[in-house]
Amino acid sequence: MxxxxxxxxxxxxxxxxxxxxxxxxxxxxxxxxxRQTRSLATVAPHSHHQVQRSKRFKELNASDVEAFRSMLSKSDSSVLTTIEAKGGKTLTADELTPFNHDWMQKYKGDSKLVLKPRSTEEVSKILAYCVKNKIAMVPQGGNTGLVGGSVPIWDEVVISLSGMDNIRHFDPISGVMTADAGCILQVLDDRAAKEGFMMPLDLGAKGSCQIGGNLATNAGGLRLLRYGNLHGSVLGLEVVLPDERGTVLKVGMGGLRKDNTGYDLKQLFIGSEGTLGLITAVSILTPKRxxxxxxxxxxxxxxxxxxxxxxxxxxxxxxxxxxxxxxxxxxxxxxxxxxxxxxxxxxxxxxxxxxxxxxxxxxxxxxxxxxxxxxxxxxxxxxxxxxxxxxxxxxxxxxxxxxxxxxxPEAAGKLGKTYKFDVSMPVSEMYGLVEATRQRFKDQGMADEIREVVGYGHIGDGNLHLNVVAKRFDQSIEDVLEPWVFEYVSQRNGSISAEHGLGQQKAPFVGYSQAPESIATMRAIKALFDKQGLLQPSKYLPAADEGVEASSEAFKQ
Missing domain, CATH: 3.30.70.2190 (Alpha-Beta Plaits)
Known part of the structure; x- marks a missing residue:
């Protein structure tokens, strides 16, 4: 018994x-x-995605830095750079490391400039200047991502939204909250709690992740089973577009639950990972606590x-x-x-x-x-x-x-370097991937390189988190895993990205989950909003010269 x-x-x-x-x-x-029980106690970087920096992108110089300093308030703390220029101090490369590296130390960029705007107007000025001067950009929130989407690949300008952390309004009758993109998820939940409400999203990283990043990746979280995903909770978005005017697009920011006037544009930006525009604010419906x-x-x-x-x-x-x-x-x-x-x-x-x-x-x-x-x-x-x-x-x-x-996740990170996979499949098929991964390393004669292979996740929405903990990040290990994992998922009618996004890691492999016609349509949407491809270059979608149809060769091997 x-x-x-x-x-x-x-x-x-x-x-x-x-x-x-x-x-x-x-x-x-x-x-x-x-029966009773005793009390419970308190409880080297590498990316498979190798791409060349486009010659179209401008290399920053002192005049660019000075221009940004002139447009941002509190420029000493809003403009962080290793480029010598008038009007401010010059930092060392080490001082920009937190913005250039992801928290797993797997993805590392080399940005020379980090901008920290404090208002939507400042974001608009930044994007307008970058578009006019062909400067590539990467938006960044709490930098808690797992697929390299929040850090530069080369020397893109990092636009950190952490300075935009104002909770603009909370309606205690409807439970609708309006907040800046840089607000930390835990802070928003604490504010909602004062009125007897809660955020519909709950993540392990809630103490450091920001709502803008959550929206950009369409984060699922621990209670999606009950409260659904962000496509259903978000009522409106404020987004700055990458054009020469830095157009500020406001859709549904009035907090209405019903509005059938035209296309529901906000849905395009949820889960787009900053490739179409920069989310600066959200109007979101919070459920009762x-x-x-x-x-x-x-x-x-x-x-x-x-x-x-x-x-x-x-x-x-x-x-x-x-x-x-x-x-x-x-x-x-x-x-x-x-x-x-x-x-x-x-x-x-x-x-x-x-x-x-x-x-x-x-x-x-x-x-x-x-x-x-x-x-x-x-x-x-x-x-x-x-x-x-x-x-x-x-x-x-x-x-x-x-x-x-x-x-x-933290325990795995302490044990070694973690290769993380976030996939969705029919519940009956999910754990087979974990077992097959363990067997694959044995078959490849590489079991000694792996410290642990673990599986966990959200049964309620068919989301498996596969973590392969290795002694180090190494090309040979990555070659065993990618694209084999994606092929395995594709053959079971699953998705290679359930909630962590695509970023750098999965951009070349979107074809394992999406048909060529769908990818072509996505590229057309990207070109419509970001004509020069300056936002999140070489992320999210496969490059035009990369195949988009899944190959079974890796799986056969």
Missing amino acids: ALLRTACPLTSCLALVARQRAIALPRAQRRWLL PASVNVAMLALSSYEAVQKVYIETRSHLAEILSAFEFVDQEAFELVLSHTGTKRPFEGGKPDARQFYVLIETSGSKKEHDDEKLTGLLEDLMEKEIIVDGVLAQDETQLQSLWSLRESI
Whole structure:
């Protein structure tokens, strides 16, 4: 019989509910429900995408720097450059490293100039000047991206939106918030919480990522299952276009939920990764913050059991289900080792625990939610689908359980250099990619180069995160993975990018998920907005001379 325990030494809430409801349980099940557990403790750069810098792009000089200083307020802190010019100090290359390198240290550019505008008007001036002078640009938010989209490839001007962090308005009646693109996601959520609302998006990087970057990548997050993606939550955008006027486009910024006057232009910019224009502000609908939140973590013996639990969970919890995450044994052990967290499951059969699922409910009435969750857990017990389980009893334990899931990327980064893949596939097919990846390195005689291969993700929306942790970033390792991973996904009718974006990493491989006709249409849209190709050059879409149809050769090998 499986063992379900509370996450602290308190009488099991399931047992309490069982007594209150006078449920007639077998003696073994009553002992099972009454068991307690101890408290849970606190819980060299390379890119496959090798492209040449276009000769069309201007190389910056002192006059350009001086021009930018004249158009930006607080120029000492708004214009950061290694180019000697009048009106300000000159920095060293090391001082620009945080803007040139991604946080994984995989993608590294060589920008000589970082601009930090503080208003939409300043962004407009920057883009107008760059277009007139053929200066390539890369917009940057919190620089928490995973595919090299937020850092330069060569010497593009970095336009950091971090100085634009004003929350313009919050309507406590409708829950509509209007905010600058540089606002940190956690700050926005804290502001919404004061009025009893919450951001519809929740990410592990919420303490440093910015809403503009979230919009540009159409980030999904941990609770997409409940609140949907940003295409449904965003009511309006303010965007600066890459033309000689620096046109400011405002679409839906009035905060209306219904507006059928013309094309819904804002949708083009959500997920476009800054290739069509720079998002400077958003009007977004925030849902009410739940009055009741429950979190349970269950241990399972197989991926088939994960799927069975998901089916049962949707049936029992329906409208209050807000998250259903899965973690494999390798990822789970990695987090425990990295964080020093006490193992939440004691006794039982450790060898039988191969997968873990985190289930979260969010509702408006605790008694109702507790009853539904209790019904689910009792059903899973009776059917003996789960091996073990813990149930959070307070906010501290709830956060501790969530940290076991959210700490995986950091734990992988501490172990070594991580190759990250973010794909979507039918749920039944997802974990096969993790197993096939492990086998591929064995078949290629490169298992010793890999420290760990882990899989985790969002079962609720069919999103797998495959992390391959290696001793170093190396071309030979990347050649084993790319484009083989994308071919594997394509053959199962999946997408090579679920929520992290395309950036530098996946731009050459879009053809594994999109037909040539679709890519041609995307290129036409790009040319319409960015005639000179100055925004995010050589990212997002394959270059015109790169093939767009998926080849099966890598998979055959």
